Amino acid sequence: MRKYWQVFRISLADRFVYRTDFLIGTFLRFAPIVTTIALWQAVYSGSGRQEIGNLQYGEMVSYYLIVMISRAFGSMPGLASTLAVDIREGTLRKFIVQPLSYVIYHLHLRMAHKSVYFVMAAFPYALVFFWCRGYLPGWPVAELWPLCILSLVLSFFLGFMINMAIGLLSFWFLEVTSFMFIFMVSQYFLSGHQFPLTLLPDWLERSVTLLPFAYETFFPVMMLMGKMNPAEAGRVIAGQCIWIAVLSAVVAIGWRRGLRRYAAFGG
């Protein structure tokens, strides 16, 4: 366990090196919220409706704000492509010869990144949420709190496993960066990042929410917005656990199969 703790610590220090860059980046990340507020204001006033897809205007804006929280847990920028590069260029060798699991190594790396992210992003997030407090639905009810936090943590693991599984494709295909773009685009929509999935026609919503992506963003966000009773929330947690288990199995099997094919290029 101690070696992974070291990984965690080194990575932590690395993250603190580029502070200004980080702050600018975090604020910029919220820039699209402005567009969201403007666009939905126009849509609601154009439609003359109070509710669109079971959401009132304020709730619609909060949805996008809370998506930012859920993405802060679930997004893994560069994870799949790091794995792809390690496989393609042969740098994976240095992990194979060490008594260290590549997957668990990266899991700790990401946990460190996330920890730093939460510490450093707390201020900009708090500021943005304070500005937008008029839109927010209020805190979730007390008995939902543990489930909300649990579901955010699970969306971290889910995001990690989805990205790992995609990255593993590099064992079979030499050039996967363009596949990754397809994957990112699909994820952006299917996870409910672009718009709440309740806006889709019913049949489409039902099919899209069967996929793991909805468990990464859409469901946790709806839970945080207080749109679920404890029983529904429990079902979401269960769904997240099932997908994490399935994807972990895929990663474990894919990893073993992939290593057998691995040629360690560039010796």
Place this chain on the structure above:
Amino acid sequence: MTATLGRYGRILFCFARNGLVRELSFRVNFLVTIISEILWMGMMLVFVQVIFRFTSNVDGWSNHEYLFLLGTHFLISSIFEAFFFDNLQRISAQIRTGDLDFVLLKPANTQFLLSLERISYTAIANIPLGVILCVYAFSKLDAPLTLQHALMFIVLVCSGVITLYSLMFMFSATSVWLIRQTSASHFWFYLTSCSKYPAEIYKPMVKGVLWFALTFVFPVLIVANLPANVMVRVFEPYLVAYALFIAVALLALSSLVFNWAMSKYRSASS
């Protein structure tokens, strides 16, 4: 003058040929990228259709007018991505690693070399996607099609590309001060996630200040909105003149900013 133009023409031709060779060596990649672009556009269309399930207009833009705007946006951004995006994205790394030295040493305009060295044929292949969407949306509208409008549209699309280029180039040049900044691709994402919507939606924000700022101070809203407006909605001569002025002015400014940045550049190698 002619000799200089001829020389730069030859350099450009050389870049284009190298790019083609590079592209042809990754043929599958080429196909997959086009598929992913079609997917991205399809998803954007789904989003627009989802919005129009609930409303008949977005601040006065009807469904097909909105689609025309989106088509114009795709057209402009694919032209930008075809010629400039890869290059501008690399600048920050070239500054960080000191590879910029090799570009500075060459006997040609550095901004020219940096901006056009890699032409992306994949992005060129995406240009028709934007055109198809525009043509489709236009055919569903009963806006008059005159030569004057069409020419104005083409001119405005070009000035939109130049405007975006200048903004992005200035952003990349700032890497001299902010090493390992938020990457150019993020900045591009934020720019386009703001500019591909009808400009009117920003008017109620902060009592119109935001709309004013994004139109006149940091002019991303005129990029796609103006050409689309000229073709399918209203023609505002003063804004058209302004768009042309802004394109030229920003291009000049980008060159100034770049030269200033270069005076602060410390090579990173050795």
